[in-house]
Amino acid sequence: MSSTVESEALLEKNTRETQWGLWVQQTLAILRMEVMKNFLSRRALLIYLLAALPVFLLTLLALFPPDADEFGNFNELSIIYSAIYNALILRTVVFFGCAWIFMNLFRGEVVDRSLHYYFLSPVRREVLVVGKYLSGLLTAIILFGLTTLVSLFMLYFPRFSAESVRYFSEGAGFGQALTYLGITTLACIGYGAIFLIVGLFFRNPIIPALLIYGWEWLNFLLPPLLKKASVIHYLHSLMPVPMSEGPFAVMAEPTPAWISVPSLIVFTALVLVLAGLHIRRMEISYVGD
């Protein structure tokens, strides 16, 4: 199987093979393949629908404005958006979107019976975990980041275009938009890691996903110590417009940003290490999957 062309090609190949250089290149190859699948496969349709849901509702709200006084008051919009962001975008769209994207990274491949192609490539399985996770993260951040920003603008601009331009160019609006985008990114990082491992460990990941959903929703009822064992607690601490969690909420000190952000990142790193250890021992038979 040797020819001049092949020898040249392999020689060229070898010159690029420092260990870290190779891992980066392999990660990029996985990223490229996976992002294409995440955006273009039929499975992506559900994510598009989820991501478009808040934008659609806010468009309806712009076309058919409600009579409520709050919507007519520019100063109230930041509070309204905070509520929409918390209940609809963060707890519903980002949560379920991440569940779908990240659980399918491995579980979807097992269902499609195509995971073995990755396992038969010269890629360390830990590199595969990182590559797949990054592809999910990129997909989620692009989609849900857009949802966050477009929803924000759809609430402000149709009613108060002149004030909104000033608010976002000179006032607190730009900073707020960036903060929401940052929270969405952190949510994708945290939930992404959780759902990646759920997809790896559970044959039917729906039930664990619903249990996590319940835990995250009931966070406001948990004692302060248990609150810290959730992603939503750290995200709430970062909200630019604090909001009430209702009369039954158990109050807890918000965690400062300099603890919240590194905590979520360290947690994610630990989960990825666990995923790497698990996948090293993983076998493929597809029987019963």
Added chain:
Amino acid sequence: MRPAAKTQEQMIVFEDVSKFYGEILGVNRVNLSIAPGITSLVGPNGSGKTTLMNLMTGLLKPTRGRISVLGTSPDDPQELFRKVGYCAQFDSFPRGATGREFIEFYLRTHGCTNRAVENLTDQALERVSMSEAAERKVAGYSKGMRQRIRLAQSIAHNPAVLILDEPLNGLDPMARAEIIRLFRQLAAEGLYLIISSHILHEVDMMSDSVVLLNNGYVVAEGNVHGVRDEIEEHPMQILIRCDRPQHLAARVFEQDGVVEARLHDDRRGLFVKTRRPDDFYLLLNRVVLDGDLQIESIAPADDDLNAVYQYLISSDGGRG
């Protein structure tokens, strides 16, 4: 397996390998050393062929024992899959990929440059005659085309070891002949080809050696003729085409090892069963020298893989 003395670094070695799926036996106590050339894994469904291949490539982990592929453990995919290409039996593909993308993605994980990816992909496609269909989506391929594109992917990085699980499935006769020719060519270039197939005459035609499996055990291994010679409970069957088979039938019982002589249906040949074929051939020489007989041809009638398979696997078989 073959006489040439080779180190473990130059062989594919199974040392006391067992694999259990819970309480179900996959393979048990397998000891093998596979040298270059074409080695075929033969056995009925569920005999452990695919399990052995999956163990070799790390898709499965052995319950017990050790496997080494040219000195590399299957637990080290980064090193293993530089040397190994595996065309598995799973008939599924990454969603939405074209034939070319399917191969190119795999080559990128090797750290190849774009130019190398393109060159190696073209060569692989050409070798399996898939260049023209390369830009089409794999989902639209026929079964034979999917088989060939998987084969192209497994050979694209020029591996030293090629593992092929039922590689001729779904191919038409022309394509089969073409692919068998490719296998022979690769074996002649010094590759290790490990092939599983249930089409015995094709295995017989192309294999340098065979590993016969039954119920998870290696029943026999080696050159087909060598394996046949070792099956003592089934006397060797020889067909002698001659002008006077009745006369020959009378003479063959001069020799002790002959247990049966039967006229061919067209009465122009004689089947002889003997436990001592070498002695029988000497006797045959004497008969010819005596001028009693005009012989057209002499051929072993059960010295092929099919017969060996029947003897070892259709009956209870020995357990190695």
